[in-house]
Structures are given as structure tokens and as C-alpha cells.
Amino acid sequence: MALVAGRKTFAAGKTLLLRAGVWLGAEAAARGGNGARRFVSQRVLVESDVTAGIATIKFKNPPVNSLSLEFLTEFIICLEKLENDKTYRGLILTSDCPGIFSAGLDLREMCGKNLAHYAEYWRAIQETWLKLYLSNMVLVAAINGASPAGGCLMALSSDYRVLADNPRYRIGLNETLLGIVAPFWFKDVLVNTIGHRAAEHALQLGLLFQPTEALQVGMVDQVVPEDQVQSTALSVMTEWLAIPDHARQLTKSMMRKATADNLIKQREADIQNFVSFVSRDSIQKSLQVYLEKLKQKKH
Numbered sequence: 001m002a003l004v005a006g007r008k009t010f011a012a013g014k015t016l017l018l019r020a021g022v023w024l025g026a027e028a029a030a031r032g033g034n035g036a037r038r039f040v041s042q043r044v045l046v047e048s049d050v051t052a053g054i055a056t057i058k059f060k061n062p063p064v065n066s067l068s069l070e071f072l073t074e075f076i077i078c079l080e081k082l083e084n085d086k087t088y089r090g091l092i093l094t095s096d097c098p099g100i101f102s103a104g105l106d107l108r109e110m111c112g113k114n115l116a117h118y119a120e121y122w123r124a125i126q127e128t129w130l131k132l133y134l135s136n137m138v139l140v141a142a143i144n145g146a147s148p149a150g151g152c153l154m155a156l157s158s159d160y161r162v163l164a165d166n167p168r169y170r171i172g173l174n175e176t177l178l179g180i181v182a183p184f185w186f187k188d189v190l191v192n193t194i195g196h197r198a199a200e201h202a203l204q205l206g207l208l209f210q211p212t213e214a215l216q217v218g219m220v221d222q223v224v225p226e227d228q229v230q231s232t233a234l235s236v237m238t239e240w241l242a243i244p245d246h247a248r249q250l251t252k253s254m255m256r257k258a259t260a261d262n263l264i265k266q267r268e269a270d271i272q273n274f275v276s277f278v279s280r281d282s283i284q285k286s287l288q289v290y291l292e293k294l295k296q297k298k299h
């Protein structure tokens, strides 16, 4: 994906100049006297406390924070920017959309498009995951809403997960319910988190766990009342930031490298696999039926 250099025009006609991961263009940035900074992009809101070295990314892609190509592009830029700025040691991921952390991959990106689009989209998904999973920062997911499929993967790629205690906020890899298959690297991350047997069960049935179940199976680390998600994430972050960075980062890398390398060594094949899978007539049909069901739910 042309993220390192070039020009990208987003839907609202806003043009951003990107060079070596530095966002030079139409970005609103404000710095308060108390060390607080706020970067605003269309779909990703970044708030940061420079003094504490902690940034918060809020997903802001209503109605459901689906991972559209435009969202992913903005998200990767923000992430790179924070990663390259040594001010930040910790990052909290959360949502600005009430009741939804993220609905996962944007089904409209996987339906009725051409092969080149599917390939570009999948590359962006891979890139997002690799950047999140291998981040040097401490990542805490403050999960304040439903978190199926790709939304769950983003949470699982963090170092720690705090989930709001609301039975509507279900989390899991539900791909089989859509008639699709979770890619091997989604599976690997789930296995690393909840173990092989529980992952096999959850993946085959496409289980979406309510908060108490998610805690029990080990998919999240804490379940707290909804109004305490952000404060809990912040206190967990403080605990983690007490560990010297170099030791924690090397340890994280030691734990995660093999899983990431598994994808890195076969990225192109993984893209081809996705493209040929998703472009099958039967898969297109399943996805369209699923999208239609979602739309009709309201009526």
C-alpha cells in the first residue's frame, strides 16, 4: 500500500501528504499547556498526554467502526506517527462510537469489487495487524462495545484487554457464521491467547462471547463497569509502563516474533489466497446474504 510516500485523497476531498510515515497535510493538531495533544483525522481521533507518554486512539468510523480501506489508511498513519515519536510509550485503543468497538472488516470492501481491490484491501489488513502486533508501545484495548471478527483481532493484538460489562458487547472470531474462514494468522493470535482447544471450539462455531464468558476463556483480562473502562485501561497502562522499555520490548518481540514471521514470510501467498477465496461466487453470495440480513434486522 502506498503509505510511505505519496498523496491520498479521502472521501471528504481532504488531501494528505504522506512522507516516510509523517503526516504533513491537513491535520488539525493542538497542544494544550498541560502536555495534552489532540490530532484529528476524519476517522481516527488521537488524544495524547505527552507528560505521561500515553496516547489514545479512538476509532471514529460510524456507524460501526468497520475497518474500511479509508479507515485503515488513516489508522496506519496515526500508528506509525506515534510509533516513530519516542514521546509515546503506551497506546490505548478504544472507540468513539457508542456501543461498538469495531464491527471488523468492512463487508462492502469484500463484496462486488475487482480482484485488485481485494488484494489492496487485504494488504492493508495485513499491514494494520503487523503494525499493531509488533508495536514497541504497550497496547491496552479499552473495549467499550461489540467486537466481532476483525474488531476482536485488533483487541487480541494488544498487550492487555479491558472489556465493558454489558451483555451486548460480544467479542470473538465469528467468521464461520458468515460462511468464511478466519485466516491462519487470526487463528494463531487466538490460539496464543486462549489455547488450542478453546480456540478450535470458538473458531469452528464462530462463538461471540459475552463479557463474563470472554473473561472465563481468557479472551479478555478484565471486565469492569462501563464507566470504568477508560480509567482501568489507564491504571493498567501505568503498571505496564513501570517496566523498563528495553526489557519489556525485547520480551514482547521474543513472544510474538514467530507468529508475525509466519505471515511475513508468506504475505503475497496469503493475499492471493484471500483474493481467490473471496472472489468465489459462493463466497460473494454468502457475504451478500449476510449484509442483507444485517440491513433487514432493523425493519
Ligand SMILES: CC/C=C\C/C=C\C/C=C\CC/C=C/CC(=O)SCCNC(=O)CCNC(=O)[C@H](O)C(C)(C)COP(=O)(O)OP(=O)(O)OC[C@H]1O[C@@H](n2cnc3c(N)ncnc32)[C@H](O)[C@@H]1OP(=O)(O)O
Pocket: 063, 064, 066, 100, 102, 103, 104, 105, 106, 107, 108, 146, 148, 149, 150, 151, 174, 175, 178, 180, 181, 182, 183, 273, 274, 277, 278, 291, 294, 295, 296, 297, 298
Ligand atoms: C483454507 C482457508 C482458505 C481461505 C482463507 C483465506 C482467506 C480468508 C478469507 C476471508 C477472511 C475474511 C476475514 C474477515 C474478518 C471480518 O472481520 S468479517 C466481518 C465480521 N463482522 C461482523 O460479523 C459484524 C457484523 N455486524 C454486526 O454484528 C452488527 O452490525 C454490530 C453488532 C457490529 C452492531 O449492531 P447494531 O448497532 O445493531 O448495528 P447494525 O447491525 O444495525 O449495523 C448498522 C449498519 O452498519 C452496517 N454494518 C454492520 N457491520 C458491518 C460490517 N462489518 N461491514 C460493513 N457494514 C456493516 C449494517 O449493515 C448497517 O448498515 P445500514 O445502516 O443498514 O446501511
